[in-house]
Amino acid sequence: MNSNSKTPVYLYDLELLRNTLNALTDASANPSYRVHYAMKANANPMILAQIKEAGLGVDTVSGGEIRRAIEAGFAPKSIVFAGVGKTDEEIQYALSIGIGCFNVESLPELINISEIASQLGVVAPIALRVNPNIDAHTHHYITTGLSENKFGIDLRQLDAVVDKARELPGIDLQGLHFHIGSQVTIAEPFRILSQRINELQTSFEKRGVTFRSINVGGGLGIDYDNPQVNPIPDFKSYFDAFSELQLREGQELHFELGRAIVGQCGTLLTKVLYVKEGVDKTFAIVDAGMTELIRPALYGALHHIVNLSNPQGAERLYDVVGPICESSDTFATDLTLPEVRRGDLLRIFSAGAYGETMASQYNSRQLPSSIRLSEFEG
Numbered sequence: 001m002n003s004n005s006k007t008p009v010y011l012y013d014l015e016l017l018r019n020t021l022n023a024l025t026d027a028s029a030n031p032s033y034r035v036h037y038a039m040k041a042n043a044n045p046m047i048l049a050q051i052k053e054a055g056l057g058v059d060t061v062s063g064g065e066i067r068r069a070i071e072a073g074f075a076p077k078s079i080v081f082a083g084v085g086k087t088d089e090e091i092q093y094a095l096s097i098g099i100g101c102f103n104v105e106s107l108p109e110l111i112n113i114s115e116i117a118s119q120l121g122v123v124a125p126i127a128l129r130v131n132p133n134i135d136a137h138t139h140h141y142i143t144t145g146l147s148e149n150k151f152g153i154d155l156r157q158l159d160a161v162v163d164k165a166r167e168l169p170g171i172d173l174q175g176l177h178f179h180i181g182s183q184v185t186i187a188e189p190f191r192i193l194s195q196r197i198n199e200l201q202t203s204f205e206k207r208g209v210t211f212r213s214i215n216v217g218g219g220l221g222i223d224y225d226n227p228q229v230n231p232i233p234d235f236k237s238y239f240d241a242f243s244e245l246q247l248r249e250g251q252e253l254h255f256e257l258g259r260a261i262v263g264q265c266g267t268l269l270t271k272v273l274y275v276k277e278g279v280d281k282t283f284a285i286v287d288a289g290m291t292e293l294i295r296p297a298l299y300g301a302l303h304h305i306v307n308l309s310n311p312q313g314a315e316r317l318y319d320v321v322g323p324i325c326e327s328s329d330t331f332a333t334d335l336t337l338p339e340v341r342r343g344d345l346l347r348i349f350s351a352g353a354y355g356e357t358m359a360s361q362y363n364s365r366q367l368p369s370s371i372r373l374s375e376f377e378g
């Protein structure tokens with residue numbers, strides 16, 4: 001491997017992305033299913049282009065993301081817009097392009113969208129985001145469906161908000177939206193969600209309320225421990241978990257997967273700047289840090305790491321750390337790696353989701369660049 005490669009850099013394996021999209025498309029081949037890619041996971045144009053090719057819609061959370069989706073060629077009707085804090089400008093912009101759906105998170109937001117749509121003389125298609133109070137059994141920071149979270153409308157307040165949505169001008173209530181959390185690796189929470197949705201639909205029907213779409217959000221996790229063994233998530237088991245969800249005649253079921261689609265196709269390439277022998281520890285100080293990949297610092301996430309430059313070297317223990325002035329700027333503690341030398345290239349796996357999109361310029365650093373994996377190998 002060439003240690004002159006410009007680092008840190010994101011390497012995207014577009015062939016793996018294509019295979020992942022094919023697996024997803026096969027597993028979700030149901031005429032009632034629509035998958036919207038959660039763009040917050042990765043908004044790199046080369047990734048978006050391929051996702052658009054595969055025929056997915058897109059789930060956005062800001063005016064900036066909607067703009068990027070339009071630039072990437074997604075049809076406005078295939079874009080949904082979520083988020084607890086949509087600004088007036090973002091709502092106006094989304095309405096002006098004819099967005100597919102707003103996922104509305106609160107009563108005051110609903111009222112605001114109604115006012116803006118009425119002023120513009122248009123009707124806003126909306127789904128109400130419901131907080132289903134289900135424990136997704138994932139990291140505290142990425143659990144979103146418990147009633148203590150800021151997201152969605154509490155089940156106890158839902159009837160009143162649905163009634164309001166049906167009477168407000170400029171609002172077309174199309175569906176209900178749910179999202180229980182991210183990096184969910186067991187099917188059970190999705191099954192429980194399906195049952196809760198069945199109960200809710202039945203109770204709304206008793207009141208004469210029906211929905212055109214149900215959106216179950218995203219959340220399917222990936223294998224961070226063995227990315228090379230399991231590069232493609234088990235989409236089949238994921239979609240099977242929703243088989244109990246009783247869709248009504250003509251009703252669509254929407255999914256918003258992010259991580260499961262792009263997580264494994266991205267790796268972060270970083271160069272070893274120094275190997276520092278401490279008293280108790282040896283530090284491999286690399287040129288990537290929490291500015292390029294914040295997941296270890298923010299969630300204690302562990303990403304698989306390999307030494308590309310010295311795969312046959314004698315194994316030793318290292319703390320792999322970045323150059324940022326924060327103790328949490330650590331990729332791994334007591335990690336066994338083949339001997340690491342100054343100039344070696346390390347590859348940090350499973351960085352395709354919430355890697356590049358969460359990069360920052362802290363310490364006045366430059367944002368990371370990205371290339372196709374084939375360019376690196378070639």
Ligand code: LLP
Pocket residue numbers: 038041059082142144179181182183217218219220256257258259260295299353354
């Ligand atoms: N839909 C909604 C409403 C969401 O809030 C999210 C993610 C998704 C869909 C996509 O979830 P996914 O399929 O990617 O799990 N930065 C964190 C993850 C934050 C997830 C935020 N919401 C991380 O690096 O683990």
